[in-house]
Amino acid sequence: MARRSGPAPAVYGEExxxxxxxVKYLLFFFNxxxxxxxxxxxxxxxxxxxxxxxxAAMASLAVDPAILLITVGILMFLLTFCGCIGxxxxxxxxxxxxxxxxxxxxxxxxxxGVLGFVFSDKARGKVSEIINxxxxxxxxxxxxxxxxxxxxxxFHCCGGISYKDWSQNMYxxxxxxxxxxxxCSVPFSCCLHKSRQTVINTxxxxxxxxxxxxxxxxxxxxxGCIDKLVNWIHxxxxxxxxxxxxxxxxxxxxxxxxxxxxxxxxxxxxxxFYNRQHRADPWY
Numbered sequence: 001m002a003r004r005s006g007p008a009p010a011v012y013g014e015e016x017x018x019x020x021x022x023v024k025y026l027l028f029f030f031n032x033x034x035x036x037x038x039x040x041x042x043x044x045x046x047x048x049x050x051x052x053x054x055x056a057a058m059a060s061l062a063v064d065p066a067i068l069l070i071t072v073g074i075l076m077f078l079l080t081f082c083g084c085i086g087x088x089x090x091x092x093x094x095x096x097x098x099x100x101x102x103x104x105x106x107x108x109x110x111x112x113g114v115l116g117f118v119f120s121d122k123a124r125g126k127v128s129e130i131i132n133x134x135x136x137x138x139x140x141x142x143x144x145x146x147x148x149x150x151x152x153x154x155f156h157c158c159g160g161i162s163y164k165d166w167s168q169n170m171y172x173x174x175x176x177x178x179x180x181x182x183x184c185s186v187p188f189s190c191c192l193h194k195s196r197q198t199v200i201n202t203x204x205x206x207x208x209x210x211x212x213x214x215x216x217x218x219x220x221x222x223x224g225c226i227d228k229l230v231n232w233i234h235x236x237x238x239x240x241x242x243x244x245x246x247x248x249x250x251x252x253x254x255x256x257x258x259x260x261x262x263x264x265x266x267x268x269x270x271x272x273f274y275n276r277q278h279r280a281d282p283w284y
Contacts (some may be wrong), residue, residue, distance in 0.1 A: 020260075020269040025258040026086055030250075031083035031098075034076060041073030048143055065143045077107075090265050098259040106251045113244065128226055131160040135168050138187070149189035155232065157225035158190035163216060164209050165224065166190075174209045190220040204241065243272040 008250035050068035080099050086094030116123045138145055152158055153221040159165030166186045174184040193200070208216045218220050233240065 007213040018271065019090060019157060019264045023257055023261050023264065024090070027087040027254070027261055030254060030257065031080040031087065034250075035080040035084055038073045038076035040078060041069050042077065043073075045069030045073060064141055065147055066169055068086055083258065086258075090268075091262075092262055092265055093099075093260060093280070095258050095262050095265075099262070101253055102251055102254050102258070106248065106255070109247070117179050124226065124230065128160055131167065131225060132168060135165055136162065136170075138169050139171055145225060151225060152187065152221070153193075155225055156221050156227040157223050158186055158221045159224050160226050161224040162213075163190060163224075167209055172209070182206075186220055192221065198241040 045066045045068075048069070049064070079098060080093045082098040082101070085091065109154050120244055134144055134148055138148060151258035163186050164174075167174045167184075170178075171180045171182045172185050172187075173180070184207050185209045186201040188200060188205055190208070191201070205220055208220050
């Protein structure tokens with residue numbers, strides 16, 4: 001009986017594997033880290049929602065920071081769960097799901113950045129709409145209130161376009177038939193603060209909407225937060241680019257590691273199939 005001609009196939013031991021433990025467990029611990037972070041985000045978001053009054057929480061549902069935390073946390077939890085179990089169990093289906101979803105998230109972020117830059121006017125209009133909606137629900141949600149106060153203090157601004165935007169809020173509305181004690185006022189976070197001031201006067205914004213820009217400018221910030229935010233973005237492009245790169249690198253690393261592991265698992269499956277086919281062949 002003639003011996004088979006042609007190059008001899010590579011011989012691998014029974015314990016040989018194409019799957020690199022370094023890639024496998026690096027991807028696992030990479031996902032485990034973000035999996036824990038996602039659970040923390042969900043826990044904080046749920047706690048924040050439970051601590052709010054039911055009616056107030058439903059009224060400000062669209063602008064509730066807690067909802068954003070819960071949504072991001074749940075999506076991150078599901079995504080990293082696929083990555084953790086897929087890498088640990090060497091499951092191609094879960095790894096492909098993880099890689100595909102991560103690629104979609106990356107592309108959506110990239111598209112949002114490009115569209116926001118190209119259609120800056122429409123993006124500005126959307127930001128203005130979000131800020132105005134937040135002003136309307138300022139007193140309905142403590143988390144939202146603290147977020148707005150923080151923004152106005154940090155950016156030295158008041159309202160969306162100007163300080164008179166606070167008239168959109170039912171408590172600060174400047175119409176004569178408004179019975180609120182805060183009628184024609186603005187939040188204390190709009191007020192100018194002296195460097196040596198230790199006690200904050202929470203009533204400093206009383207009646208400011210009834211004054212013109214020059215008179216009100218002696219007590220509060222009269223410029224809106226939208227212009228301040230746009231100027232801050234223009235002057236901190238390198239910082240924003242660094243943050244965007246910092247968010248993109250982990251995503252690209254996750255996609256790269258998952259694709260490497262998928263190819264290694266496929267090679268391992270081919271090897272096992274080959275060994276089963278030729279295990280009884282005396283020539284191999």
